[in-house]
Amino acid sequence: MKALILVGGFGTRLRPLTLSVPKPLVDFGNKPMILHQIEALKAIGVTEVVLAINYQPEVMMNFLKDFEAKLGIKITCSQETEPLGTAGPLALARDKLIDDSGEPFFVLNSDVISEYPLKDMIEFHKSHGGEASIMVTKVDEPSKYGVVIMEESTGKVERFVEKPKIFVGNKINAGIYLLNPSVLDRIELRPTSIEKEVFPKIAAEKKLYAMVLSGFWMDIGQPKDYITGLRLYLDSLRKQSSPLLASGTNIIGNVLVDETAKIGEGCLIGPDVAIGPGCVVESGVRLSRCTVMRGVRIKKHACVSGSIIGWHSTVGQWARAENMTILGEDVHVGDEVYSNGGVVLPHKEIKSSILKPEIVM
Amino acid sequence: MGGSEERVVAVIMVGGPTKGTRFRPLSLNTPKPLFPLAGQPMVNHPISACKRIPNLAQIYLIGFYEEREFALFVSSISNELRVPVRYLKEDKPHGSAGGLYNFRDQIMEESPSHIFLLNCDVCCSFPLAEMLEAHMSYRGMGTILVIKVSPESANQFGELVADPVTNELLHYTEKPETFVRVSDRINCGVYIFTPDIFTAIQGVSSQRKDRATLRRVSSFEALQPANRSLPSDFVRLDQDILSPLAGKKQFYVYETTDYWEQIKTPGMSLKCSGLYLAQFRRTSPDLLASGDGTKNAAISGNVYIHPSAKVHPTAKIGPNASISANARIGAGVRLVNCIILDDVEIKENAVVIHAIVGWKSSIGRWSRVQASGDHNAKLGVTILGESVTVEDEVVVINSIVLPNKTMNVSVQEEIIL
Numbered sequence: 001m002k003a004l005i006l007v008g009g010f011g012t013r014l015r016p017l018t019l020s021v022p023k024p025l026v027d028f029g030n031k032p033m034i035l036h037q038i039e040a041l042k043a044i045g046v047t048e049v050v051l052a053i054n055y056q057p058e059v060m061m062n063f064l065k066d067f068e069a070k071l072g073i074k075i076t077c078s079q080e081t082e083p084l085g086t087a088g089p090l091a092l093a094r095d096k097l098i099d100d101s102g103e104p105f106f107v108l109n110s111d112v113i114s115e116y117p118l119k120d121m122i123e124f125h126k127s128h129g130g131e132a133s134i135m136v137t138k139v140d141e142p143s144k145y146g147v148v149i150m151e152e153s154t155g156k157v158e159r160f161v162e163k164p165k166i167f168v169g170n171k172i173n174a175g176i177y178l179l180n181p182s183v184l185d186r187i188e189l190r191p192t193s194i195e196k197e198v199f200p201k202i203a204a205e206k207k208l209y210a211m212v213l214s215g216f217w218m219d220i221g222q223p224k225d226y227i228t229g230l231r232l233y234l235d236s237l238r239k240q241s242s243p244l245l246a247s248g249t250n251i252i253g254n255v256l257v258d259e260t261a262k263i264g265e266g267c268l269i270g271p272d273v274a275i276g277p278g279c280v281v282e283s284g285v286r287l288s289r290c291t292v293m294r295g296v297r298i299k300k301h302a303c304v305s306g307s308i309i310g311w312h313s314t315v316g317q318w319a320r321a322e323n324m325t326i327l328g329e330d331v332h333v334g335d336e337v338y339s340n341g342g343v344v345l346p347h348k349e350i351k352s353s354i355l356k357p358e359i360v361m
Numbered sequence: 362m363g364g365s366e367e368r369v370v371a372v373i374m375v376g377g378p379t380k381g382t383r384f385r386p387l388s389l390n391t392p393k394p395l396f397p398l399a400g401q402p403m404v405n406h407p408i409s410a411c412k413r414i415p416n417l418a419q420i421y422l423i424g425f426y427e428e429r430e431f432a433l434f435v436s437s438i439s440n441e442l443r444v445p446v447r448y449l450k451e452d453k454p455h456g457s458a459g460g461l462y463n464f465r466d467q468i469m470e471e472s473p474s475h476i477f478l479l480n481c482d483v484c485c486s487f488p489l490a491e492m493l494e495a496h497m498s499y500r501g502m503g504t505i506l507v508i509k510v511s512p513e514s515a516n517q518f519g520e521l522v523a524d525p526v527t528n529e530l531l532h533y534t535e536k537p538e539t540f541v542r543v544s545d546r547i548n549c550g551v552y553i554f555t556p557d558i559f560t561a562i563q564g565v566s567s568q569r570k571d572r573a574t575l576r577r578v579s580s581f582e583a584l585q586p587a588n589r590s591l592p593s594d595f596v597r598l599d600q601d602i603l604s605p606l607a608g609k610k611q612f613y614v615y616e617t618t619d620y621w622e623q624i625k626t627p628g629m630s631l632k633c634s635g636l637y638l639a640q641f642r643r644t645s646p647d648l649l650a651s652g653d654g655t656k657n658a659a660i661s662g663n664v665y666i667h668p669s670a671k672v673h674p675t676a677k678i679g680p681n682a683s684i685s686a687n688a689r690i691g692a693g694v695r696l697v698n699c700i701i702l703d704d705v706e707i708k709e710n711a712v713v714i715h716a717i718v719g720w721k722s723s724i725g726r727w728s729r730v731q732a733s734g735d736h737n738a739k740l741g742v743t744i745l746g747e748s749v750t751v752e753d754e755v756v757v758i759n760s761i762v763l764p765n766k767t768m769n770v771s772v773q774e775e776i777i778l
Contacts, residue, residue, distance in 0.1 A: 010765040015778040019389070343778065348382055359776040361385045361761070 001046045002097050003106035004078075005037055006089060006175075007053040007060075013222040016328030016345045017310055022056045024110045025063055027293050028220060029233050030258050030276050035067065037108050040116035042073045046106065049073060050096045052089030054080035087194035090179075091187040098181045107194075109175030113229050115215030115236060116176070124211045125178045128155065131207035132183055134199070135176035137217040145172040146195055150210045157208040160200055174213050223308060223326050230291060231272040252288075264300070276311075299335070307339075310346070324357065368418040369493065370468055371411040371477040372461060375404060377425020377451075383625050386746045386763050390720065392426050394481045395434060396630060397700070399637035400648070400665035400683050403624060405438065406637060407479045410487030412444055418471045420446045422481075423460050459596040462562040469556060476558070478598075480550035484633035486619040486640065487551065496553045499528065499613040503558060505603070506551035507614045508621045518547040519599060522607075523614040530612040533603045546614070548599070549621050558602075561611075565601045569593040627717055627744045632736040634700055635681040638663035650678070658690070670701075691726075698734060708753070716743040719764065725753035732759045740774055 011023030018026060024034035038049055053060060057077050064075045078093035090097070090107065097105045104125060106118065114137070125133040134157070136148045147169045149158045161168050173195060186198055202208040216236050218229035234254035237245055246257040246269070253271025257263065261275045264283030269275070273287045276294040281287065284301040295312040298304065302315045307325035315321055316335035325339045328346035333339060337350055341357030344350060348360060375394040384393045394404040401409075404422065411420050422431065431448040439446045447467075455463050461478060468476060475496070477489060488506075496504035507521060522532040522544045533548075570593040596602070606612060624633050641648045642663050650666040652658050658672045662680020666672060670684045676694040684690065685703045693710040700717045707713065708726040715734035724730060728751045735741030743757055746764035751757055756771040763778050 012763065012766055012778065015763065345382065345385065359778060361382065361776065 001044075001103050001105065002048045002050065002099070003041045003046045003108065004050045004052055004090060004093055004097060005034065005108045005110050006086060007034070007051050007110045009055050009083060011055075011221070014226070016326060016343060017308070020311065020329040020346055022053075022059055023221070024051070024060065027276060027291070028113060028226065028274075029230060030256055030274050032063070033113070033220070034110055036113060037110065037116070038067065038071065038073065038075070040118060041106060041108075042071050044118045044122070047074060048096070049075050050093045051075065051077045052080065052084075052093060053077055054083055083191060084189075085191040085193050087187045087192035087198045088190060090184060090194075091189040091192075094184050098184065102181060104178050104180045107177040107179060109219075111219050111221040112175045112217065113220050113233055114174065114176070114213060114217040117213065117215065118176075121176070121178050121211055124155070124209070128209045130156075130209045131180045131205075132199070132202050133178040133209050133211060135174040135213045136171040136210045137174040137213040138170050139172050140170075142167075142170045142172055147171065148173055148210050155209045155211055156206060157199070157203040157210050159203060160195060162196075171210070171212065174217050175219070176213070223324055226308065227272075227289060227291070227306060227324075230274060231289065234272055234274070282317075325354075367475070368416050368471050368473045369414050369475045369477065370418055370471065370473040371407075371414065371420045371479065371489075372464075372468060373404060373407050373411075373420065373422050373479045373481050374457065374460065375422050375424035375426065375431075375481040384627060384630075386744060386761060387627050387630070387717065387719070389764060390747045392430050393624075394422075394424070394426075395430075397683070397685060397702070398484070398624070398630060398634040399641060400667060400685065401637075402434065402438075403630070404434075404481045406484070407481060407487055408438060408442060408444070408446065410489055411477065411479075412442060414477065414489050414493060417444065418473060420444060421464065421468060422446065422448045423451060423464060424448070424481075425451050425454075454595065456595045456597040456601070458558075458562045458565075458598040458602050459594055461598075462559055462566070462596060463594070465559050469559075474555065476554045476556065478552045478554065482624040483550045483621070484624050484636055485549060485551070485617065485621040488615075488617055488619070489551075489553075492551070492553055492615045495528075495615040496613065501529075501555075501613045502561065502606070502611040503552055503554040504613045504615050505530065506549040507546045507616050508549050508618075509545050509616070510547055510621075512542060512545055515542060515545050515547060520544055521546050521548055521614070528613045528615070529610060530603065530607045530614055533599065533607045535599050535604070546616065548603075549617065550623070552598070561602055561606065562596050565596045566593045626737075628736040628738065628742040631698065631700055631715070631717055631742050634683050635663070635698065638665060638681060638683065641665070652678075685720075715741075717745065719745045719747040719749055721747055722749040722751070724751045725755060727754045728752065729756045729758075731757075740776075 007024050011018035014023055025032045041049055057079050061077055068075050143163055147161045147164050148171050149169050199208055216232035218225055218232055220226040220229040238254050246255045250267045251270050255270040256274040258277040260277045261279040263281045266283050267285045269287045272289045275292045278295045279292050280297045282300040285298050286303045288305040290304045290307045292309045293311045296309050297314045299317040301318045303320040305322045307321045310328045313327045313331040315333045318336045319333045321339045323341045325341055326343045328344055330347045331344045333350045338353040340355055342354035342360055344360040387396055395402045411417055428450050435446050435448045449464050451460055519535045523530055620636050622633050624630050650660050650664045652660040658674050658676040658678050660679050664679040665683045667686045669686045670688040672690040673692040675692045676690050678696045681698040682696045684701045687703055688701050688705045690707050691709040694707050695712045697714040699713045702720040704721045705718050707724040710727045711724045712729045714731040716730045722745050730743055732743040733741050740759040744761045748765050749762050750767040752769045755768050757768055758773040760772050760775045766777050
């Protein structure tokens, strides 16, 4: 079975992290974002994943070669020379997605982190016999998104409403699709939107069905949602009693610690923290609701909350980083410095406090 | 003097990628030395100035950038200016003098009698031939280009004192802490040396090596920042050579009364582009554009337009505008004090004042991209990175926009990541 992951472009909303690596390779929960999706696809028997990208294909392919071998799944890139929107890339990758088996193929959006009940989705798709299935998720603020209006009992999609001003429903497109190869015949090789042009046509022919995603869902394309998404992800690991979660007297709530990371004495870690490979957390450190990426050193007595600390950065002794502080790669926060929402580009030293949210270039 | 044996070599320090973050966001897309000022890469200006040195044998560019980033530039500039230019990549930081010493074999290959050392990110008239003449009359180890500055701005620079009659360098310290300032002259970052500079640099290296091997260094001494971690091959020109040798009849100064600025930030690059345009007006006015709004666009003040750029006759350009290759300037556009980079499209009736518009960007109709014009302020010049789109009628004021963003709402005083 095959799958396409829409990787898209520059990931500007996740800067400064995406100044160092392309967005799908930014770590989430101690592994590159895109690996969560690839592993979920592999688990249900997908044998080939096509990445639709238009930025830095060499960096992506170098990285993915490692995972191809380790995971035993074929990974290829389909490179857009101009941005093709959310449907165009499918037409571009047509030859890679269709084979003689006539099986449907998955399409995932690379910014999305969720439970990925893909096996259930295959069953759902078979049972309704339609041309396309989409996953929808219930949200609190549907007006920010495109709402999917569907028949509750069958899931048959009636129509889409973009950013509705009155309440029409609270299920939105979750960015996970299972499509029959015939859908590709509806897509031309030009910039096209799947939500605005392709799905409405299929819905009109009553061949589009929606399945409500149980479990968590988050679009982690920007830092605020990334931090919320980590909480939801770790929560789902807890529900599955995952052995990956840490435990101990210095751990509160859900915490992920890579086995190569070191944590000192007298620390208090959690809730909702991910500590990556090779990190050193010295003694007396408090970490909560934050991500600490590969190779970071948090020095003694420091305090980090609600923040993302990028690869190989350091946080000095008694320093405090909070309120959506985002440190890019190789950023060094001096001893005793306070950062309230500082967003710092790679290769910088922060020697004086940042009292209100500010971008440091 | 000036016989065929008196060959001169010039060395231009171009720096490197992670060292300077102050040139962001422009340095995210291009090495700073290759950023265009008045239509030519920054490093072209000192290179062209070197051409005026009598008996110039070779120019070396020394930096930390990968060789491939400079390969194309170096071969084309060698051809274009008919002067041999080579790029040498430093493997690790050696300090400003250590870098020179590191490549002494190449520099001394043609047995030059004099060696110029220039910093690429200095904007000035580079009076190199006059400096050489002065240096030869002083007969010292080196001559430093200096300039008088206002007392207020002098404080950011080192303290430099010279004898008013003999021009000997009497005293030099980096960024002194005392409040009493005795001198208003500063080091411009342009030097000329005789080959015995290498002996002086080696002296500093050996001295440091000897001190390091002396095990009986007291624990207090070992903690002093100056001694702590400098490897023996890391030699700084200012602290390690000029300061100790000041007052020993080794170094002299030559004063320039022309302009001088350091090009550390994008805002300053706009100011320096203007300074070079003014220089072209004096020395090569045919490089500048002209027009009165009839057949060609109306030009005010000093303006550079690349031959491949297309400018609508109803546009008004300048003063201090520089338009790069393949840019397209639409009808009724107004450009003032700005740098428009390659492949930019500016649509009808847009206005750009005190800004730098990055490569391949698109500025919409009736939109406005402007800033206060304070070249020293963080947001005093609006900078649009590569491939930024400003939609029709949108206003972007005193802001910095990183590459690949689309501005569809107006902003002021913001950094858009």
